[in-house]
Amino acid sequence: RHRFTVNIEAPVDWRVLTQGAPAGGERVRRFVADNPQQGIYLVAGPWHGYQRTATGARAGVMLLDDDESLADKYLDAALHDIRGYSDAIGPYPYDAFTLVENRRQTGWGMPAFTLLGSRIIRLPFIVHTSFPHEILHNWWGNGVFVDRRGANWSEGLTTYLSDHLSRERRGVGYEYRRDALISWQDFASRDEDFPLSEFVGRHDRATQAVGYGKGMFFFHMLRREVGDESFMSALRTFYQRHRYRFAGYDDIRQAFETACNCELGWFFDQWLERAGAPRLQLENVRAGRDEVVFSLRQFGMPWRLGVPVRVTDVDGNSFETTLRADRVLQDYTIELEKSPARIDIDPGFDLFRQLMPGERPATFSRVFGAKSVGVVPLGDAFADAAANLASRHASWHVVDDDPAASRRVETVLLIGDDRKAARQWLSVSPGKPYRFEDGALIIEDARWVDRPGRVVTLVDSAAHGNGVVMWVGATRGRDVDGLIARLSHYGRSSYAVLDTGGGAAASGQWNSRDNAFGRVFVPGVVMAPGEENPLF
16 A cells, blocks of 8 residues: 655646546646555546536546536536445545546546446446446445455445445335346356355456355345444444455454444355355245244255245235244244235345246346357358357357257247247247237337337247247348347346347346245235335
């Protein structure tokens, strides 16, 4: 760690930025970092600069071209996020925060600034997703430094308090948690999994699923273990003790044990050192007049868990509790004032675990994370495209156009616009959110007809066997490679309507099956929605 003073000679019309505070100069700019730093980060160039200060927070934007409306959007967001995080965690550790536009499509976060690509900053959702994530890294990672002798804790904590918190504030935190479980199951649950204690940084989807996804869940479950008040108290203490210092999971544990006055060694050991995830099963379920009796089974070596359970009575009132589970099979009884109508296990996806088959919709990530994919050209015009895909993806291979082959191939990729052939592969049935009708595809009441430059894609269960089928309705073989590359960014979606020139007319996710992990005693009684209580 070093304090520094740096003098930078640059053209007068250039803007210069480092994490130190500006200390004057025109031709030669001086910056001073009074607080210890891991290194010096420096950018310089002919940007257009914008600044704003409010209630002690200072924000800046540096753009390649003059765009005041874009700058205003990011200045407003930066000041809002700096104030919010400062109030919740502790003082912002730098003089200002600046968004710097880069011609390369980067997403880099440095102390006091972020370097984002020109196309990236113009995506409408970035200001609410990646941007606050990079701001928060100035507390976690660039404010409290990650001790490189241990695991990288900063990505999980930053993801939890930025990406997850933004969904939690909108009442859909459960969706974010479910999608994190899906990503882990698709990309890391098999041969690519590793303990959280070994995460250093992201370099592929598996490391992202563990370091960001499971890391986020680590802090969510820790919050549920100690309560919101102790959770925030521990974070403030951790930040105060270790600002501008290196810290690891042991330092986090000490802060939390002090805040909750409890012993958490077992929690940190289990979730940091053990790979994999619990697999639970509901058994021996019986509904009485004013009670529900059931068992929970764990497969393999048992985990020490707090399992959320929600019981809904015949009047639609719900009762939620957390049950302790640490054995292979445990019996429970929940008493009610009225007869139970249904029981749901972990309905809000609050526990890091393996999902039951019906809990997750089919998504593109299941195809891209598959160990083996059978590529089927729907017509001779797509034979070369299929062979090219198989040559570029080691685990992909061309298979015959025979829908029964999906019994032998768990994951199938169809390419071509033959909707009649595609329909033979897909498990199309009444109640599905899509249907083929008069030359069009109806997806959740939106009608998509063939037109030049537009391609409908979707993924669903196979008509035969237990696998999934992904259909890319391309009209030209030469478009297939580009479409597949774009669909890899829609991993959480079940369908996407893409324009071949770029952009998407629509995308979305199928609804998962109601009560996939539970039991319904009285048909027609829906699960009462759970509450999302944002941390701040």
